[in-house]
Amino acid sequence: MALRMILTEGNPSLNKVSRPVTSFDDRLAVLLDDMKETMTHANGVGLAAPQVGILRRVVVVDxxxxxxxxxxxxxxxQSGEQDGPEGCLSVPERVxxxxxxxxxxxxxxxxxxxxYEYEGEELIARCFCHELEHLDGHLYTERAYQMMTQEEYEQMLKSQEEEEA
Ligand SMILES: [Zn+2]
Structure with missing residues (x-):
């Protein structure tokens, strides 16, 4: 297994539509293993292949x-609605x-x-949507109604806690 480089916002690969996987071969197995290792190393909860420069419809989710x-x-x-913070390994230090x-x-x-079928609520549902959008060349920043730095987000949490106290 090997760590792959995670591409960041502005890299054109992140805006391309990924192709379906048609051969379930050793290359796919290596890609999946590398993606798992790369995601875990980066403390992510999800990673899509285009984020490591491979334009194939492959995602790993923790x-x-x-x-x-x-x-x-x-x-x-899909059903219901949730509203909350989201981050992305390709958009570092932002929420x-x-x-x-x-x-x-x-x-x-x-x-x-x-x-196989999978289902999830809350964080997992959010992660499924976020990662699948990567496969169509979209970043969550296009959907976010407010973007903040990590610092601004922590400040916001703090002031919410103070209001509730
Ligand atoms: Zn992402």
Whole structure:
């Protein structure tokens, strides 16, 4: 396994539409393993292949207990709404407020080509939406109704806590 370089905002690969995976071969397995290692090393909860410069429809998501592999993922159902902070390894030191569905169900293949369904709420649903958008060349910054620096976000949390106290 090896760490891959994470591309940051402004790199044209992040704005391109990724192609479906058609061969479930060793190269895909290496890519998935490298993406998992790269995401964990960077303390991320999700990573999409275009973020490491590979324009294929491949995503990894850390569910806490396990890291799942989403190859050619498609959203099947979504419902509800949540409103909250979001970050991205490709947009370092920034936080944005984004509205997302609160529940998302999707289907995706694993490294062998077998289809599975996954569902998640709150952070996981948010992460599914965020990562799938990377595959179509979109960053969450396009959707955020407010962008802040990490520092500004921490200040905002602090003042909210003080208001509640
Ligand atoms: Zn991202």
């Amino acid at each position: 569910l806490g207990e396990e890291i799942i592999e989403l190859v050619n993922p498609r959203i099947l159902e 944005g407020l984004v509205k997302r569905p609160n529940y998302v169900k999707l289907e995706a293949q694993d490294r062998h080509g077998d289809w």
